[in-house]
Every structure is written in C-alpha cells, then in structure tokens.
Amino acid sequence: MTPTDSDWSERPDFAVLHPLLKGAECVLFDFDGPLCRLFANHPAPKVGARLKALVRARGHELCPPDATDDPHEVLRALAAPGSGARPALVAEINAALTAEEITAARSAGATPHAEGLVRDLVGMGVRIAITTNNAPAAAREYLNSSGLAGLFGPYVFGREAERVEEMKPSPDCLDRAMRALDMLPDACLMLGDSPSDVNAAKSANVRFIGYARTPHKATVLRAADADVVVSSLGYLREALYTTPR
Numbered sequence: 001m002t003p004t005d006s007d008w009s010e011r012p013d014f015a016v017l018h019p020l021l022k023g024a025e026c027v028l029f030d031f032d033g034p035l036c037r038l039f040a041n042h043p044a045p046k047v048g049a050r051l052k053a054l055v056r057a058r059g060h061e062l063c064p065p066d067a068t069d070d071p072h073e074v075l076r077a078l079a080a081p082g083s084g085a086r087p088a089l090v091a092e093i094n095a096a097l098t099a100e101e102i103t104a105a106r107s108a109g110a111t112p113h114a115e116g117l118v119r120d121l122v123g124m125g126v127r128i129a130i131t132t133n134n135a136p137a138a139a140r141e142y143l144n145s146s147g148l149a150g151l152f153g154p155y156v157f158g159r160e161a162e163r164v165e166e167m168k169p170s171p172d173c174l175d176r177a178m179r180a181l182d183m184l185p186d187a188c189l190m191l192g193d194s195p196s197d198v199n200a201a202k203s204a205n206v207r208f209i210g211y212a213r214t215p216h217k218a219t220v221l222r223a224a225d226a227d228v229v230v231s232s233l234g235y236l237r238e239a240l241y242t243t244p245r
Contacts (some may be wrong), residue, residue, distance in 0.1 A: 020227060023189075025040040025069065026129070026190060031132035035118075036142055038138070042107060051074045052074055060085055071101075072133050074093070098161075105145070108142050113236075126216055129177040130143075133173075136159075188207070193207075210230070212229050
C-alpha cells in the first residue's frame with residue numbers, strides 16, 4: 001500500500017504508531033477531516049460569513065466583528081460568556097449552522113482510506129464512535145449516504161444545541177461517547193485533525209493520532225503535542241496488518 005491521499009506524504013514512525021493502534025479497544029473519530037471533507041463543495045468561509053450577516057441582522061455584533069469566517073468560531077464567540085448575545089440568538093445561529101452542515105454533508109468528499117479503516121477496525125472487533133463539533137444530524141446525513149451508518153450505529157456525539165459552549169477543546173463529546181460505549185479512557189484512541197481535537201483528547205486522557213492533509217496542518221498538530229501525525233489514513237491500515245519491528 002502506498003498512501004497518496006494528501007498533497008504531501010511522510011511515512012510516520014511505526015514504532016510509535018503500532019502501540020497506539022494495537023492497544024485501542026475503541027477509536028473515536030473526529031468527523032470533518034478524518035472521515036470526510038465536509039465543506040469540500042459548500043465552502044466553510046461562506047457559511048461563516050452568512051452566519052455573521054445573520055448575527056448583524058439581529059442587531060448583535062461579534063467582538064471583534066471580522067475575526068474569523070470559521071463557522072464554529074462564529075458560534076463559539078456568540079456563545080461565550082460576556083458576548084451579550086441572547087440565548088435565543090445563540091439557538092438561532094446554531095440552527096442555521098446545523099442546516100448549513102447538513103447541506104454540506106450531501107456533497108462532502110470522502111477522506112481516502114477512511115471507509116477501509118472503519119471497516120478494518122470493526123472487523124477486528126474495535127468499537128467506534130464519532131466525536132465532533134459538527135451537528136450530529138450532519139454526521140448522520142453523511143453516514144447514511146456513504147453506507148457507514150450501520151457501522152457507527154447510534155454512536156454519534158456532536159454539538160448539542162443547548163450546550164454549544166461544550167464544543168471541543170472541551171472533552172464533553174469524548175466523555176459522552178466513552179460513557180455510552182462503557183469504555184475507559186486508556187482503552188480509547190482519538191483520530192482528529194485540529195489542535196482542539198488534541199486538547200480534547202488530552203483532557204479526556206485519551207491517546208491521539210493526528211491526520212494532516214498538508215505539511216502546515218502537520219506542523220500545527222505537532223505544535224499542539226499530538227502523539228503522532230499521519231499524512232494518510234492508509235498508514236493506519238498498514239499498521240493494523242503489520243508487526244512492529
């Protein structure tokens with residue numbers, strides 16, 4: 001297997017990768033990145049701009065107003081203590097973001113090797129779940145269309161409308177997943193692609209593998225102290241079927 005799903009390739013340290021994977025009874029997948037490119041055909045910056053426009057139309061201003069077009073950061077800023085936003089406005093923006101994510105999920109691009117990795121893990125008896133800052137409905141939309149819904153079953157843990165402030169880097173969605181699966185942290189591994197994923201995993205005492213499609217993402221994940229970073233999920237599949245040297 002020669003993984004080439006990124007615009008770069010770097011063979012990981014299998015001496016580190018093997019024990020992380022082999023010791024995992026449960027793998028917690030971030031959704032956007034490790035499983036799919038959610039906003040591949042529904043650009044996230046445009047979604048963020050629409051959310052900010054809706055906030056302004058309701059007579060509220062984010063502070064600073066133009067700091068980001070990341071949709072989750074817009075919602076996070078609105079829900080933050082001291083933002084002055086009414087709960088009804090936070091709920092409205094969360095609902096608008098959820099609708100955008102569901103639309104994006106209908107044209108999301110699959111992450112290469114993701115389906116194979118999921119099927120490999122399930123075939124080996126490893127439990128799996130999704131732990132994401134996206135709306136659970138968006139993740140389920142993608143899982144249904146990609147044929148993966150039956151493999152994940154009910155174990156999709158995402159942003160909760162009544163508690164948007166608990167998005168990662170809070171470990172909340174990881175904690176909910178482990179409780180539902182009756183798993184202890186030391187039996188779990190998270191696969192994510194952002195510093196917030198790294199920090200959530202560390203707060204939950206869960207091991208972590210970072211997925212990076214670009215060298216810049218790899219640098220950012222390493223700076224956040226990711227245990228190991230891979231440029232392709234194909235390397236994880238390779239590690240599952242090889243013996244450490």
